[in-house]
Amino acid sequence: MAAPSSKMFLSFGRINGFAFKLKPTSSVTYATAFSVNSSNGKKGFPERSGKGSFGRRAKREPGKPRTEKMPLDQDWTSVYPAATPFRANSVPLPVRMGYPVRGGVPPEKKGNLELIKIPNFLHLTPAAIRKHCEALKPFCTEWPSALDSGDKCDELFPVKIESSDFVSAGPSVRNPAARVVHLRLKLSSLKLDDHAWKKMLKLVGGRYCKDSDILTITADSCPLRRQNYDYAMYLLTVLYHESWVSLSLLYCVTRTAP
Structure with missing residues (x-):
């Protein structure tokens, strides 16, 4: 058994301090605690901005929604x-x-x-x-006075581009079908000769409607609408220049090539 001894431990805090004293006995050693500094004021939570020891912020009642305060002549463009x-x-x-x-x-x-x-x-x-x-x-600017009829518009602007925008009731406004571009024009507006006309008909195949004289090129290979538009214009340019190439010219080129 340890020899009898007497020790004192002090612990100081911001408000209260406590002292612990070990008292020896013949069989065991135990500790007792007593307060050194005790406040005689109010007990409870510390005071905040003069609300008292148990002060609580008053519960705020929810206000009326904006829809109930809107006047009948509300400017909707300022709301949305x-x-x-x-x-x-x-x-x-x-x-x-x-x-x-x-x-x-x-x-x-x-x-x-x-x-x-x-x-x-x-x-x-x-x-x-x-x-x-x-x-x-x-x-x-004002609309040109020379374009006063649909026929004149078709004559000066023969190429027509058609695309579709879709409204979807879902989390995304994107629709894969919106990338599709249709290019339409009257084939007679290209002013082809007899050879170029026949070759153009062979190149386009079923994309040409003989009754309406409309050539339709559909581009849907690219993921973006702008890319499909550029691709459709590229196809029209290639078809036009390819239709003017004659077989005799190709034969001469192949024979003169090394």
């Missing part, structure tokens, strides 16, 4: 000035979307994630489009 996800507190319409549970009605707009997933066109209202047109009007 650009493409923005759906906001239930900004759209004063009883919109519902989603799967109806137990044969009921679809969920309401508040907290509805289905309305946030899909794109919306709330920023493209007639008033917004009218305002955009008024802003772009100073930078536009």
Whole structure:
């Protein structure tokens, strides 16, 4: 057994300090604790900005949604000035979307994630489009007076490009079919001679409609619409120049080649 001894340990904190004293006995040694500095003030949490020891910030009541404070003549272009996800507190319409549970009605707009997933066109209202047109009007020129009929437009601009934009109710606005480009023109507008005409018909095959005199070139090999447009214009250029090449010229070139 250890010899009897007496030791003192002091521990000081910011507020209170404690002293521990080991008292020897004949069989065991134990510790007792007593407070050195004790505060006689209020017990509890420390005071914050004069709210008292147990002060709590008052619960803030939620305000009314924006839809209830909107006037009837609200400028909608200031609410949705650009493409923005759906906001239930900004759209004063009883919109519902989603799967109806137990044969009921679809969920309401508040907290509805289905309305946030899909794109919306709330920023493209007639008033917004009218305002955009008024802003772009100073930078536009008048329509040429010489192009007063569709026939004149077809005569001066024979090449027509057609593409499609799709509106999808999904998380992405991309559609693979939007990359397809159709190039159409009247074959008579190319002003080919008899040999070039016949060779052009052989090269294009079923892409030419004899009844309407329309040549249609469809490009859908590239992932982007711009790439397909460039490829369609390239095919038209190659077909035009290739149709003017005669067989006699090719025969002469092959014979003179080393």
